Amino acid sequence: MHIVTTAVLDYRSNAIVELMRVAVADCDEQWLKDALQRAIMLELATIPPYASALWSIKDQQSDVANAIREIIFDEMSHFGLVCNMLTSIGGTPRLTGQSTVPKYPGPLPGGVRPELEVYLSGLSKDSAYLFSEIEKPDNPIALAETYTSIGAFYSRIAEVFPNYAHLLTGRRQVDFPLSGQHGAGNDIVPMNTITDVLNAIEIIKAQGEGTDASPENPFPGKPGELAHYYRFREIYHGRKLIKISDSAHPKWDFQGDPIPMPDSHRAARVPDGGWANDPANKPTPDTASKLQTFNGHYSSMLRALEQAWQTDNPMPLVGQAIGSMGSMRSSARDLVSIPLPDNSGKTYCPEYFYTAP
Incomplete structure (x- = not known):
């Protein structure tokens, strides 16, 4: 199946939904380049709303401010890793132009989670809820819901990429260490091999969504740090997420210590x-x-x-x-x-x- 090239990278389009409809066996080189460009746009789209919320907080050293700041650094690392994936196979990230840059208020790019309206504002219960919805995995540990997520899109990219591992050149790569200050997995590293690519996709998914076994981020800045979805849910609920059952299938709920909403400008x-x-x-x-x-x-x-x-x-x-x-x-x-x-x-x-x- 031939994939039509994306001549105009329209932020407000159904491009990701259309890419996901293509069977893995029919995904060609152009599909992979288009998918990586869309993933870059997704990562870029999350940073302005998160940053606006962060900058509205009066005490920038509060626990909530530090949590959101670390999430933003994770997103920047994810953005850099995907840009490296695209350039290593001969593509060029597009970040500017009126049709490509994020649009607010409005949906996420490419038709992902179309029911969400992403907006810019200060931090509030409403914005914390929105952020958690952006990061929500297919099967949250603390909830029983199922639907398509950003993680599902990355899973599809991971399925297709090995078929085009021979395209990896390691050219035009940004190599930028961030793990020293922001935790394991946060280095922006060159994509020289398919192992580099698959490891990076694993980091991107796990930092945002956690794993099937735990809501904890397996690549944390600090021990016990939660994946983005669960950290935002903590802010929304105003309570720490804790393990309430230590059986073979542990259960987690927001029954821990209070997390007060920090004093913020009402942007x-x-x-x-x-x-x-x-x-x-x-x-x-x-x-x-x-x-x-x-x-x-x-x-x-x-x-x-x-x-x-x-x-x-x-x-x-x-x-x-x-x-x-x-x-x-x-x-x-x-x-x-x-x-x-x-x-x-x-x-x-x-x-x-x-x-x-």
């Missing part, structure tokens, strides 16, 4: 089209300038990352991207402290608009 949900589309909260020229400054840093980061995987000397560009991330953090912390004009007690939140240079 409101960004409206469709941005704050300029909200008549009650149209920003002043000064606030509009600050929103645009954030968008500029975000756009610079995306361009630097896209260019990093187009060269054999990526580290200067990775350094530029890291610098832009730091500027985004400072700019966002400023924005989430600016009250909305509608006297709701809520504040602005970054928009994450891509702007051309």
